[in-house]
Each structure stands twice: as structure tokens, then as C-alpha cells.
Amino acid sequence: MSTLAATTSRRPQQRVTSLRAAKSEWIKLVSLRSSWITFAASVVAVIGLGVLISYFTNSHWSEMRPEERLRFDPVDRSLAGINLAQLAIGVLGVLVVTGEYSTGMIRSSLMSVPRRLPVLAGKAVVFAGSTFVLMLGSAFVAFLLGQQVLGTHGTTLDAPHALRAVIGVPLYLTVVALFAVGIGFIVRNTAGGIATLFGLLLVAPGLGQLLPTSWQPHVLPYLPSNAGAGVYSVRTDPGMLSTWSGFAVLCAWAVAALLVGAFLLRRRDA
Amino acid sequence: MIEARGLTKQYGDKVAVDGLSFTVRPGVVTGFLGPNGAGKSTTMRMILGLDRPSAGSVTVNGRHYAELSAPLHEVGALLEARAVHTSRSAYNHLRALAATHGISRRRVDEVIDLVGLTDVARKRAGGFSLGMGQRLGIATALLGDPPTVVLDEPVNGLDPEGIRWVRDLLKGLAAEGRTVFVSSHLMSEMALTAEHVIVVGRGRLIADTSVEEIIREASVNAVLVRSPDAAQLRAALAGPDVTVSSTEADVLQVTGLSAAQIGDTARGLDIALHELTPQRASLEEAFMTMTRDDVEYHGHLAGEAADTDAPALEGQGA
Ligand SMILES: Nc1ncnc2c1ncn2[C@@H]1O[C@H](COP(=O)(O)OP(=O)(O)OP(=O)(O)O)[C@@H](O)[C@H]1O
Numbered sequence: 001m002s003t004l005a006a007t008t009s010r011r012p013q014q015r016v017t018s019l020r021a022a023k024s025e026w027i028k029l030v031s032l033r034s035s036w037i038t039f040a041a042s043v044v045a046v047i048g049l050g051v052l053i054s055y056f057t058n059s060h061w062s063e064m065r066p067e068e069r070l071r072f073d074p075v076d077r078s079l080a081g082i083n084l085a086q087l088a089i090g091v092l093g094v095l096v097v098t099g100e101y102s103t104g105m106i107r108s109s110l111m112s113v114p115r116r117l118p119v120l121a122g123k124a125v126v127f128a129g130s131t132f133v134l135m136l137g138s139a140f141v142a143f144l145l146g147q148q149v150l151g152t153h154g155t156t157l158d159a160p161h162a163l164r165a166v167i168g169v170p171l172y173l174t175v176v177a178l179f180a181v182g183i184g185f186i187v188r189n190t191a192g193g194i195a196t197l198f199g200l201l202l203v204a205p206g207l208g209q210l211l212p213t214s215w216q217p218h219v220l221p222y223l224p225s226n227a228g229a230g231v232y233s234v235r236t237d238p239g240m241l242s243t244w245s246g247f248a249v250l251c252a253w254a255v256a257a258l259l260v261g262a263f264l265l266r267r268r269d270a
Numbered sequence: 271m272i273e274a275r276g277l278t279k280q281y282g283d284k285v286a287v288d289g290l291s292f293t294v295r296p297g298v299v300t301g302f303l304g305p306n307g308a309g310k311s312t313t314m315r316m317i318l319g320l321d322r323p324s325a326g327s328v329t330v331n332g333r334h335y336a337e338l339s340a341p342l343h344e345v346g347a348l349l350e351a352r353a354v355h356t357s358r359s360a361y362n363h364l365r366a367l368a369a370t371h372g373i374s375r376r377r378v379d380e381v382i383d384l385v386g387l388t389d390v391a392r393k394r395a396g397g398f399s400l401g402m403g404q405r406l407g408i409a410t411a412l413l414g415d416p417p418t419v420v421l422d423e424p425v426n427g428l429d430p431e432g433i434r435w436v437r438d439l440l441k442g443l444a445a446e447g448r449t450v451f452v453s454s455h456l457m458s459e460m461a462l463t464a465e466h467v468i469v470v471g472r473g474r475l476i477a478d479t480s481v482e483e484i485i486r487e488a489s490v491n492a493v494l495v496r497s498p499d500a501a502q503l504r505a506a507l508a509g510p511d512v513t514v515s516s517t518e519a520d521v522l523q524v525t526g527l528s529a530a531q532i533g534d535t536a537r538g539l540d541i542a543l544h545e546l547t548p549q550r551a552s553l554e555e556a557f558m559t560m561t562r563d564d565v566e567y568h569g570h571l572a573g574e575a576a577d578t579d580a581p582a583l584e585g586q587g588a
């Protein structure tokens with residue numbers, strides 16, 4: 001009791017700010033082992049897979065068919081690990097939110113920040129920021145190592161669109177991270193959140209192929225993963241949106257998810 | 271100071287809290303009692319801004335919880351369900367919450383020490399026993415050194431020593447002039463801890479009074495009489511407002527007369543008395559009488575209704 005009594009009056013009392021809420025989210029992110037494991041997995045995916053695919057491309061060059069060689073781009077090859085990395089980033093983005101709902105932690109979080117939105121903003125900024133920094137470094141390493149491994153088929157950062165594609169990797173993954181956080185706040189349940197995210201990112205493009213041909217151009221380019229693919233690629237699919245319009249569409253998906261998530265976070269009981 | 275005015279919460283068709291109005295004052299421990307499903311936890315979640323009232327409002331020191339700019343310095347809370355990420359250590363859990371208010375690491379260490387979790391503070395909270403989890407919850411509640419604490423069943427899962435520790439802690443907090451609002455199932459525990467009680471049943475207010483008062487009101491002034499001439503005394507005591515029952519040949523349960531009246535009657539007839547005891551209902555019995563009609567979830571003993579204990583009060587209900 002004396003511990004409490006002695007400290008009642010002299011403790012400085014400070015308000016909750018958005019910056020403090022973000023700092024709290026940072027502590028939460030780095031104090032879970034699953035964050036480290038998943039981030040490590042995404043780094044390994046971008047670098048390891050990029051290097052591996054580059055290596056096999058080089059060693060199987062003579063067996064490649066002419067049309068395969070025509071489609072080949074050394075930059076895209078070295079960055080191919082992004083497809084796997086988005087799984088790790090997406091899962092972690094959902095978990096950062098739904099992990100709190102499944103354990104009840106969200107109630108502690110919302111009691112300490114009862115205005116609620118700084119919790120969402122803090123999570124989004126901290127997780128997206130970490131993703132960007134980590135993936136920016138990984139993309140450059142993947143590119144440089146990949147070009148080494150590709151040997152004579154490799155290229156440099158001076159090649160057309162190469163630098164933009166390399167920076168496109170963290171850009172794409174960061175927006176996927178934000179999309180995942182938004183979906184987490186909407187769905188609040190781990191399995192449902194992951195299913196929704198990858199349903200939209202991975203399954204929807206396949207399902208879209210089943211649409212009547214006349215509809216496809218009005219749907220397929222606007223799906224998040226199709227729209228966002230341009231920013232990390234040198235060669236883009238015909239029929240898709242241009243690089244930056246496509247990226248804007250991907251951003252719109254993420255913003256929409258965050259806005260709906262924010263609205264529901266304010267409105268629903270915790 | 272916590273003030274609820276017409277506080278109501280509906281989940282679909284279910285009215286969990288129904289127009290509750292009460293005030294929890296500083297300086298005393300206020301118990302919050304009610305049978306399972308009475309709406310205690312729901313009320314507490316509304317106080318803490320977690321659930322939105324369907325109608326009415328509740329304020330802490332005159333303001334809605336969501337409007338507090340430094341909530342951890344105003345209200346500390348322990349919820350019924352654990353509100354801790356199971357994979358995070360107790361220390362990091364507290365540090366993350368402390369960071370929202372710029373509370374120092376020193377204070378985090380202080381509350382960990384206060385609840386006696388120092389040895390396990392770096393371990394995963396998911397591995398904690400029920401009692402350790404409660405201690406971590408109490409540490410969380412005290413983190414911001416708040417003048418108001420709201421605790422949902424804090425002794426749940428604690429061992430006798432832990433229960434005593436919580437009791438002393440709560441009394442100490444109240445003695446420092448803080449507002450202490452505690453729900454519990456253990457009426458006997460509340461009798462030892464709380465001075466004031468708010469009783470709810472099916473979401474409605476049943477009583478808002480002192481512990482003393484609640485026992486006095488509910489006790490039926492039954493008097494236990496033991497006498498070798500019980501049968502003769504029984505006949506002499508009979509009267510319009512008097513009920514006498516008997517479980518053993520030499521024992522009478524008398525209601526409607528005071529011990530003094532019974533004693534005088536016996537002396538007048540020269541009947542020996544071996545025992546003359548005014549029966550006071552315990553808080554437990556008082557509580558059961560009060561909420562009898564509001565208990566939603568009855569347990570049953572094999573083949574028998576469960577609410578046949580509290581014999582001293584049985585006569586009144588019939
Ligand atoms: N989120 C919810 N959705 C639907 N019904 C709910 C919800 N929370 C509580 N209830 C219902 O509201 C009623 C009150 O529940 P509450 O948990 O507040 O009671 P309690 O007094 O805390 O009970 P106990 O003593 O068992 O802890 C119960 O009937 C419960 O089923």
C-alpha cells in the first residue's frame with residue numbers, strides 16, 4: 001500500500017497522443033516473436049526466392065523456349081519473391097489486429113486509448129513503416145544478388161524502369177500491409193481476415209477469368225493484385241492499367257479498407 | 271465518482287442492463303452484486319467505454335470515458351475476461367499500455383512488484399495461472415495510479431492469501447479516498463470488503479444501500495428457541511402474526527416475536543430456556559432472498575430445486 005500512497009501526488013500525468021499510441025503499437029509489434037518470424041520469412045522470400053529463381057533461369061537458359069526468352073526480364077526475375085512475401089506480410093498485417101481480438105488485448109488497448117482511431121492509425125503507420133523499410137532493403141539486395149547470379153543475362157539499375165520496379169516492391173507490399181490491417185479491423189477474426197485478404201489478392205483474379213469476356217476488362221484490371229502488379233514490374237500485362245493508375249487503384253482498396261475499419265472500430269462494441 | 275443514469279444495454283432482444291441509475295462514491299469500497307447474467311460485466315464495460323449504451327449514460331468524474339484525455343490516470347480497470355495478448359510477456363504488456371500515456375518504465379516495475387509478479391514478468395502471459403493472470407490485471411489497473419478503480423471479480427481464481435491481499439488492497443485504495451467499484455459472486459467476500467453494495471438482477475437495480483442495511487432489511491427476525499418444554503411454549507406463543515416451526519422436538523423457530531417477548535413469556539410460565547438466539551441473515555442469505563425472483567440460471571441438485579437452503583428465511587417466501 002505504501003508504494004501507492006507514496007506516489008499518488010508526485011506522478012506527472014500525461015495525456016494520450018497519437019504519437020504515444022504509435023509508440024505503444026511499436027512496442028506491441030516488436031514484443032511478439034511471431035512478428036520477427038514473419039518479417040524474417042518475408043525477407044527470405046524476397047531475397048532467397050529472387051536469387052533462386054535467377055539462378056535457375058541462368059542455369060536453364062539453353063533449355064528455354066524462344067517465347068519464354070521473349071517474356072524474360074532480368075529485373076522481374078530477381079524480384080519474383082514478392083509473390084511469396086505478400087503472403088507473409090498479409091498474414092502478419094491481419095494478425096496484428098485480429099491477434100488482439102482473439103486474446104482480448106483489444107480491450108486493454110481501447111481502454112488506454114478510448115478515442116480508438118489512434119490505435120488503428122498507430123498500427124497502420126508502425127506496421128506499414130516497418131514493412132517499407134525492411135522490404136526496400138530486401139528488394140535492393142534481391143536485385144543486386146539476382147543480377148549477379150543471372151550473369152550475362154543480368155542488367156543494372158540503369159536499365160529502363162529497373163529502379164522504379166525495385167522501389168515498387170516495398171511500395172506494393174506496404175500498401176498490401178495497410179490493406180491487411182484495414183481488413184483485420186473489419187473482420188476481427190484471424191481465419192476470416194486471412195481468407196478475405198487472400199480471396200481478394202489471389203483468388204479473385206482467377207475467378208475473374210470466368211467472367212464473360214466482355215466484362216473482364218471492366219473488372220480484372222481493378223482487382224487489387226492486378227492493379228498493383230505494374231509498380232514492381234518492368235514488363236506489364238497488356239490489358240492492365242498503367243503503372244501509376246494501377247498503383248492508385250491498389251491504394252484506393254487499402255484506403256477503403258482502412259476507412260471502413262475505422263468506421264466500424266468507432267461504432268462497434270469491443 | 272461513477273454516475274449511471276438510466277443506463278441500458280440491449281443485445282438483440284436481450285436486455286442485459288435495464289435502466290440502471292446509481293452513483294459510486296469515493297472513499298468506500300462499493301460492491302456490485304447480482305446473480306449470473308445480471309448485467310454486472312456489461313455495466314462495467316459501458317463504464318469503460320468498451321460497449322456503447324443503448325440508452326442512458328454513465329460518467330466517470332462527470333465525463334464519458336471516451337472523452338478522458340488520460341484515461342489510465344483517471345480509471346484503472348480489471349475486466350472479467352483476460353485482456354492480455356497471450357504471447358506477450360507481462361512486462362511488455364504493461365510497457366505497451368504505459369507508453370500510451372508516457373508512463374515510465376519505473377512505474378511498470380513498481381506495479382509488477384506490487385502485485386508480486388517480478389519473477390515471472392518476462393514470461394509469456396499465456397502461460398500464467400488464473401491467479402497470476404488476475405494479478406497482472408490488477409497491475410494493469412493500478413498502472414496509471416488512478417483515483418477510480420473498476421474491478422470485475424478480482425478475486426476470481428485467487429488463493430486464500432491472494433483473496434486477503436486483494437481485500438486489503440481495495441480497502442487501502444478506498445482509505446486513500448479513491449473510488450473503488452468491485453463486482454463479485456462471493457457475498458461473504460463482499461461483506462468483508464465492501465461498505466456499500468449495489469445489487470442488480472436481470473439488469474435492473476434491486477438495492478443500492480450499505481452492507482449493514484441490506485442484512486437488516488432482509489433478516490426476518492427469526493428467533494431460535496431451545497427448551498425441554500417446547501410443546502408447551504409453542505402453544506403459549508401462538509398468535510395472529512406469529513409463526514412457529516419446529517425441526518426437532520426441543521427446538522422452535524419463531525418469527526413475529528422478539529427474543530425479549532419470548533423470554534418473558536417463558537418466564538411467566540416457568541418454562542426453562544436452554545437457548546434463545548436471534549437469527550441474523552448473512553449477506554449471502556440476504557442476497558438470495560433479494561434476488562430470488564431475478565435469478566435466470568438456476569442450478570439443480572439431483573431431483574430437487576436448489577434454492578431450499580437459507581432455512582431461516584423460508585417462512586417468509588411461502
Ligand atoms: N456481447 C454480448 N452479446 C449478447 N449478449 C450478451 C453479450 N454480453 C452479455 N450478454 C448477455 O447479457 C446478460 C448480462 O451479462 P453479463 O456478462 O453482463 O452478466 P454478469 O452479471 O457479469 O454475469 P456473471 O456473474 O456470470 O459474470 C447475459 O444474459 C449475457 O448473456
Ligand SMILES: [Mg+2]
Pocket residue numbers: 310311312350422
Ligand atoms: Mg460478469
